[in-house]
Amino acid sequence: MKPKNQRLALVAAAALAVLAAVLLAMLGLKDRAAYFYTPADIAAGKAADGKAMRLGGMVETGSLRRDPDGVTVRFLVSDGQARTPVTYRGIVPDLFREGSGVVAEGRLDRGTFVADTILAKHDERYMPPQLGNQAAEHQAGTTLAR
Known part of the structure; x- marks a missing residue:
């Protein structure tokens, strides 16, 4: 076999191996993939019941209710x-509150989203509590130095 044909065969074999690896990875992650939906998508019927997904939006003001069991939270x-x-049944993040952004991971069950995980979103001005005092002192020091 000529060297040119050997290289061509090697490149074809490598491309086939990469394609097989990608297909296997996609097949393995098919059930683990969670697609992102908005309430408008759900209202339009784009999301199927029982399918793993993420729901994103804002927690509606006045909608947050805690059940008497102390761990179940209901909101819009x-x-x-x-x-x-x-x-959602569990402990919500510290940043979770009415009027803030949220991403919930879970499944749709007859029009109600049953969340397994709640991720609270914050704006660009968020400062972790541990850094809040240090940043304020640093900013005050910078202002005084001018």
């Missing part, structure tokens, strides 16, 4: 066009 997520009721 809105995107300005539609709203979706959410139920």
